[in-house]
Amino acid sequence: MEEQRNDGAGQGILAVIGGGPAGLLAAGRAAELGARVVLFDKNPEAGVKLLISGKGRCNYTNAEPDIQQFIAAYGKDGRFLYSALNTFGPDHIQAFFEARGVPSVVERGKRVFPESRSSSDIRDALVRYAQDGGVQFRFGEEVRDLSIAEETGRIRRIVLADSGEPVGAVILATGGAAYPRTGSTGDGYRFAKKLGHTIVEPRPSIAPIRIRESGIFAAQGLDLKNVSITAWIDGKKRDERFGDLSITHFGLSGPIAMDFSRDLLDLMKEGPLTLTIDFKPALSYEMLDARFQREFLKRGREEIKSVLRALLPEPMVGVMLSACRIYPPTPAAEITKEERQSLCSHLKAYPVTPEGLLGLNWAIVTSGGVSLKEVEPKTMRSRLVPNLFFAGEILDIDGPTGGFNLQICWSTGWVAGEQAAHLLSEE
């Protein structure tokens, strides 16, 4: 251990490591309760990931009113959040931002956004809250290590690039390992592991889906509105999502692909998984077929590719004709019944085989992290190191899209800040 000595200088200082949503709220709450708080972030400013969340609009929580339903969204580990959500749940964070001049608005799926649809309003309100409490910001400073006093098992010092600083308590809010270019490079896992914590292997949770067939890649860059994807195993329907989808050079992205991705790896373990995309969910197969018959009759002399352009986004025309093996200049009147039916089938159920998710570099959220068994759910305090607390994505819990992941940060951040402040005031 680098530092065994306690000269008393850091007693009472709470070091919050990470200036994302969890760290900012934790720091602000602790300071509000009178703690002396120093917040470190290796980025030059606060909340870099928060700023890009929800495509810069920041879907910061979910308005699901039933707490049991809310907890169920996190799966079996949701129980861990029960107490923290009761202490500081979705209503509390909405009221928190309202009180700081950031009213909210609820969109489809009970997704809550700032009315301005601007994540910087959320980030700035958090920064002001922390500043008002007197939090000292140390941006651009990377914490390299934490050192423990062997006689007490407590963290005594944080190690920076050229120096070290004594501390009374630490909140680790360093985020997960997803989207590491925002600063969340998994440092907190390394610190926690060194202090004896178990790290459940970090994996991508919400991430774009890689698919095997390259035919659809020709439509890369296309954003589709109101389509649906259905998951099948051995001919049985296992899942279905409706909404917006993006086609990329490796597969599928956009809201419904991301939403579904959280369940994809588990489903892939159960058997050969196929996804079908319905590009026209508002029309039945029969309605589509009747429409094609009408159009092909009316515009029989025109090439099939131009007739389809009236019905489909341009990049999909080539994809569909190639999937149905139809020569694009064929006059519409010469399209056979089989070819027309093949077009209908592909538009209603275009099959693709998922191969997995894009890695952590492109994931929105990490699954895995600091094992929940070693963290007290009522306080977010480590069961192993008495003056260590955790908040946010570093914990081994994650939720679906819809604001559930930022809510983890608010609930755990608030509780960790409050409890760390209590610990320091008692000492």
Ligand SMILES: Cc1cc2nc3c(=O)[nH]c(=O)nc-3n(C[C@H](O)[C@H](O)[C@H](O)COP(=O)(O)OP(=O)(O)OC[C@H]3O[C@@H](n4cnc5c(N)ncnc54)[C@H](O)[C@@H]3O)c2cc1C
């Ligand atoms: C593109 C994108 C969109 C998203 N959209 C949404 C959304 O709309 N709704 C939603 O609920 N969730 C969304 N998420 C997820 C959500 O943003 C994260 O779960 C959340 O930011 C995690 O917060 P955190 O405070 O735990 O960690 P982070 O926000 O990752 O912050 C951790 C901070 O710790 C700092 N740090 C790490 N190591 C060190 C060190 N050694 N020393 C000093 N500082 C360090 C990092 O620089 C970073 O700033 C999105 C994520 C991405 C990538």
